[in-house]
Amino acid sequence: MSGGTGGTGDDNGSRGGAGGKSGADAYRSRPPADAPPPADEHPSSEFAVPDGIAPPEAVEEDQPTSEFAVPDGVVEPVQPEQEGSAFATPATYRARSSPTAFTPSDGVPKVVLTKDAPWQDRMRAMLRMPVGERPVPEVVQRHDEETGPAVPRVLDLTLRIGELLLAGGEGAEDVEAAMFAISRSYGLDRCEPTVTFTLLSITYQPSLVDDPVTANRTVRRRGTDYTRLAAVFRLVHDISTPDTEVSLEEAYRRLAEIRRNRHPFPGWALTVAAGLLAGSASVLVGGGFLVFAAAAVSAMLGDRLAWLCAGRGLPEFYQFVAAATAPAAMGVALSLSPLDVRASAVITGGLFALIPGRALVAGVQDGLTGFYITAAARLLEVGYLVVGIVAGVLSVLYLGIGLGAALTPETVLHPVERPEVQLLAAMGLSFCFAILLQQDRDTVLLVTLNGGVAWSVYGALALTAEINPVAATAIAAGLVGLFGQMLSRYQHASALPYITAAIGPLLPGSATYFALLSMARGELNAGLASLSKAAALALAIAIGVNLGGEISRLFLRVPSVAGALPVPAFRRRAAKRTRGF
Known part of the structure; x- marks a missing residue:
């Protein structure tokens, strides 16, 4: 019992300690009167808001404001959003007090394109400029002012004209210039034409906020007809000239007539021209009358074989193989006969008629002007055709050497120098080449004279001056390109009809034959050396023609440039075609 009572007392004492202190303990814990007030558990700062003053309620903002923000109570004027163009003049720009951020101290150069310059030069100059720096177009041909130009029809006409030019062998730079001239003449300003070996495309963007319109066209067939090429150039010239009004319907009608026009020379005339070309080339390397006749007959036979292969739908590679076998077979047959005939001259003359000089010049020109994809495709085409010629000639030469034919390169290494006869042969070669290219009859005489100039310069440098x-070939080809470009600009036509046939006497026919003959005889080193010489001569022709064309532009008036401010006029530097310094 006592243990239970003691436990109860302990519980009561515990409860008393827990519930509060006793009177003695409370007295002992009371602080004296002069003691400092007790410190708070959390000390406050002297910058704290005193008691009794309510701090302003803070408003949480989603985004902090800037000291440049518009004060409360000031209403900012609302400006309606307008569609602008990157080519428009800035709103803060003033002509009289223009800030230096927009205008240099001497003024912004303004391009002034003279009407006397050919359309090729004017369009090339604008194509090389950025879109924002191109001058505002002056619409040459009229259209409906309310609806504007018919964009799909203009783009379609542009592509059709570009297709004819590219299929006719024109360079990619001139094709782009012609396409840009057509679209700009009909009021389509921001156009970007693109030309590759088989695809033409053009993009027109009305403004920076509108979707661009793109159209393209594939070139599937190529044909050599310089008469049609000249007609297309005349059409482009008439469309881009303000003095001549050519509506879209009239342009389509003229384009259809150009497509329907027949070739100026029939098929039999082309075959005869191929024979005379081979005969003239054989005379250039020292052949006589009998060699002339044999080369002409073999070339005409090869031409007919090529036409037969073309009629059966065979690729052009096999057509060149068939055409090359005929002159080689004629040369082997003459070497096996008892006749004293220079068989090597017969084969060389046949090769002159087959070397693709037109495609070679166009390919190198595209490469020099920055169209590397098109240039690579053209040169690859030339390579395939040359391989076809090599295959046709080598197959016959191997057979002839096996039969014991006396084919030695020494027979033509020292040709007989007959300047008058060779000059007439060179002019006859250019004349026949012009017929094969289906040139206009008005240009045949001029290109024949140009070919005579080319051979005279080459003979004077290589044979007389040694x-x-x-180098002699490059100089002669440069003069051909110079005269051809000047004649074409005088006639407002393409330069190809005045150049391509004139370089015929300079083609490396004999060097090519030496290379093939050495390979057939097993002399690989001599064959590769002669083949390298032929390639060097071909490149010299192409580079010389292009350089002559570039030099001819120096004789034309350069479009003058006037500053935006009243400063003296100065000449603008030519825009870069490709990357460079």
């Missing part, structure tokens, strides 16, 4: 044949 200059390196590659």
